[in-house]
Amino acid sequence: MNLTNVLCLCVWCMCVYLSSEGGAQAWTYNHSTTPNRRWLEAREWCLKHFTDMVPIRSREENDFMNTVLPFNRGYYWIGIGKEGEKWVWKETHERVPKDAQNWASEEPDNIEAQDCVEIYIKREKDTAKWNNESCKKKKGTICYTDSCTKDSCSTNADCVETIGNYACRCHPGFLGPRCEEAIACPPLLDPERGSHNCFHPHGSNRFNSSCRFHCELGFQLVGVSRLRCQASGRWNHPAPLCRVERCPVLNPTSVGAGSLNCSHPIAPYSYNSTCGVRCDEGYEHSGPDQIRCDLIGQWTASVHACTSKVTVIIFECQIKPNVSRDIWTFDFSNCIFYPSIFCEFLYN
Ligand SMILES: *[C@@H]1O[C@H](CO)[C@@H](O)[C@H](O)[C@H]1NC(C)=O
Ligand SMILES: *[C@@H]1O[C@H](CO)[C@@H](O)[C@H](O)[C@H]1NC(C)=O
Ligand SMILES: *[C@@H]1O[C@H](CO)[C@@H](O)[C@H](O)[C@H]1NC(C)=O
Ligand SMILES: *[C@@H]1O[C@H](CO)[C@@H](O)[C@H](O)[C@H]1NC(C)=O
Numbered sequence: 550m551n552l553t554n555v556l557c558l559c560v561w562c563m564c565v566y567l568s569s570e571g572g573a574q575a576w577t578y579n580h581s582t583t584p585n586r587r588w589l590e591a592r593e594w595c596l597k598h599f600t601d602m603v604p605i606r607s608r609e610e611n612d613f614m615n616t617v618l619p620f621n622r623g624y625y626w627i628g629i630g631k632e633g634e635k636w637v638w639k640e641t642h643e644r645v646p647k648d649a650q651n652w653a654s655e656e657p658d659n660i661e662a663q664d665c666v667e668i669y670i671k672r673e674k675d676t677a678k679w680n681n682e683s684c685k686k687k688k689g690t691i692c693y694t695d696s697c698t699k700d701s702c703s704t705n706a707d708c709v710e711t712i713g714n715y716a717c718r719c720h721p722g723f724l725g726p727r728c729e730e731a732i733a734c735p736p737l738l739d740p741e742r743g744s745h746n747c748f749h750p751h752g753s754n755r756f757n758s759s760c761r762f763h764c765e766l767g768f769q770l771v772g773v774s775r776l777r778c779q780a781s782g783r784w785n786h787p788a789p790l791c792r793v794e795r796c797p798v799l800n801p802t803s804v805g806a807g808s809l810n811c812s813h814p815i816a817p818y819s820y821n822s823t824c825g826v827r828c829d830e831g832y833e834h835s836g837p838d839q840i841r842c843d844l845i846g847q848w849t850a851s852v853h854a855c856t857s858k859v860t861v862i863i864f865e866c867q868i869k870p871n872v873s874r875d876i877w878t879f880d881f882s883n884c885i886f887y888p889s890i891f892c893e894f895l896y897n
């Protein structure tokens with residue numbers, strides 16, 4: 550009898566199909582009792598035709614085996630064995646945690662060379678429990694096949710095998726049956742007097758989208774300029790605002806004998822506010838007549854107080870002697886006025 554015949558005659562299989570989600574397969578199990586095999590041969594047979602010998606990963610899988618497998622006089626090997634002093638899953642060499650072990654009463658003992666593990670399928674006593682046995686004994690073989698394929702879930706998930714099912718365990722930020730959909734955050738609005746632009750690696754306003762905010766000239770960003778859509782479906786910061794640049798408030802009394810005439814197109818003493826300085830009659834100020842609040846919040850010039858005008862009049866007069874009266878006289882009709890900073894008296 551060749552191997553193909555053996556399989557056809559003796560392999561009984563349970564296949565559990567998912568009813569939903571496109572009929573994807575779950576873990577499937579095949580077992581064989583003809584022939585019964587030594588543990589090593591049994592595992593080789595599993596590795597050759599399936600994924601591996603069934604490791605019994607959970608209590609659920611343990612009980613499932615007991616439910617679906619037929620009684621076999623020699624019982625069945627499972628993929629657990631002794632390495633050093635520890636019971637391990639042979640597939641991964643991971644230690645089987647104490648609470649996952651399911652030994653029959655008074656098992657395992659520490660007899661040498663009984664380093665393989667069988668499961669008492671449908672035994673009267675200790676049904677579904679484990680027993681350590683000599684690896685050379687011949688027993689039934691139970692193998693399993695993974696049902697997760699590289700297409701089972703999207704790249705944003707881990708495919709998790711379960712009995713009769715598999716599940717796509719989504720990475721943070723993703724959902725949907727295959728975890729193909731990134732979690733959405735609420736759309737963001739442009740701030741008043743500003744704008745934003747975004748990079749969307751997984752779709753519009755989805756997980757990991759990041760948006761950068763800008764304000765118009767003369768406006769300052771208040772808050773965090775770059776927002777990221779988190780796995781929770783919320784942005785990591787509130788959207789920032791654009792606040793107009795403010796200049797120092799001008800005190801009208803600072804001009805002294807004069808007045809300030811300001812206009813505030815946006816907000817009081819803010820970007821683009823202009824103030825004109827007017828001095829009272831007889832007073833003047835040095836500096837421009839109008840100052841403006843610039844886009845970084847600074848006045849284009851400082852305000853100087855109005856000061857009284859200093860008028861220096863220089864005049865040149867002809868003084869004539871009045872010989873008859875022995876005096877010198879002049880009148881202003883003979884004067885020439887010079888606006889000059891120098892004062893000179895010229896005697897003619
Ligand atoms: C395992 O079981 C499946 C489902 O019955 C069957 O199609 C397949 O042929 C079996 N595998 C082998 C190698 O016998
Ligand atoms: C999301 O962004 C973080 C930080 O930039 C990055 O480390 C991570 O790989 C990104 N994940 C996805 C799925 O885009
Ligand atoms: C203030 O300035 C505005 C425009 O610059 C002008 O129309 C107005 O007459 C000024 N008022 C005073 C009191 O100077
Ligand atoms: C500020 O003033 C400049 C020059 O007058 C003008 O071009 C600009 O539009 C103004 N900005 C705002 C925000 O009002």
Ligand SMILES: *[C@@H]1O[C@H](CO)[C@@H](O)[C@H](O)[C@H]1NC(C)=O
Nearest residue numbers: 869870871872873874875878
């Ligand atoms: C000199 O004084 C007399 C008397 O006040 C006057 O009449 C005369 O006109 C004066 N002469 C001149 C040149 O100013």
Ligand SMILES: CC(=O)N[C@H]1CO[C@H](CO)[C@@H](O)[C@@H]1O
Nearest residue numbers: 657658659660663680681682
């Ligand atoms: C190590 C071990 O299993 N010891 C037990 C295993 O099997 C023999 C035979 O069933 C038992 O006598 C031991 O107690």
